[in-house]
Amino acid sequence: MPNPRTNPNFMNGVPELLVLKLLAEREMYGYEVVQAVRRRTGETITLGEGVIYPVLHGLEREGALNSRRQTVNGRSRIYYSITAAGMRRLSDLTGSWTRLTMAIQDVVAGGKYVPTV
């Protein structure tokens, strides 16, 4: 019997989740997102541009984000904002992320109270 495939790539999609969440709070441009991730996670997580930009492009292609171009101080920025579809996606990702970490947390925290009874 093959494996019952309940969780294809169960730990992925975290960069996507973080990007969507940050853009749900306010419009940002790519380079700004890179730094926001670092700051907001207290330097715990650093996602480089090589991670953020592809995520941004992918989400836009799926219709989860809109972009608009703007030049500031001679530098061209691309501002991204979240769409209704993006909000739905964020909601889904947040749900599965929560379920997953709680399941793991249960195991990791378990065995302390030792329900040996």
Next chain:
Amino acid sequence: MPNPRTNPNFMNGVPELLVLKLLAEREMYGYEVVQAVRRRTGETITLGEGVIYPVLHGLEREGALNSRRQTVNGRSRIYYSITAAGMRRLSDLTGSWTRLTMAIQDVVAGGKYVPTV
């Protein structure tokens, strides 16, 4: 300037964490671990034999686990138990896992209180 590489493969090592934790509670054999993961996570996470066995072998090779062979009902089982080194590894993994998920949780939960000030 290259990316500051603070988190190489930041979301990995969860299978290893789960296996170590379960074996810290009690000695188990491979096939048993596969089912224990499913049960203990409320069917949320299913790690197939193709994931568990390599993890087991790797951990043993690193000295995090000991194994002993035993035949039960004509079937050969390999029981794994955690070593002192394994306990240290578990402690490390648990720590970084906790730090990581808390950092993400902060972002995901944030933006509600809107510290716009």
Next chain:
DNA sequence: CTTGCATACCTCGAACTGATTGGTATATAT
């Protein structure tokens, strides 16, 4: 004035996990 650094965008291949598939073998139930 040119060297360097921060900003700002981007792509592509390497590396690493974890997923899937397939294989062996025994016991038990149908």
Next chain:
DNA sequence: ATATATACCAATCAGTTCGAGGTATGCAAG
């Protein structure tokens, strides 16, 4: 006799993220 559950294992596939590259502008320091 066949199928199912137990029990082990290896090897390749697939998907993500990482890292290193590349372009270009503005500003500050020497």
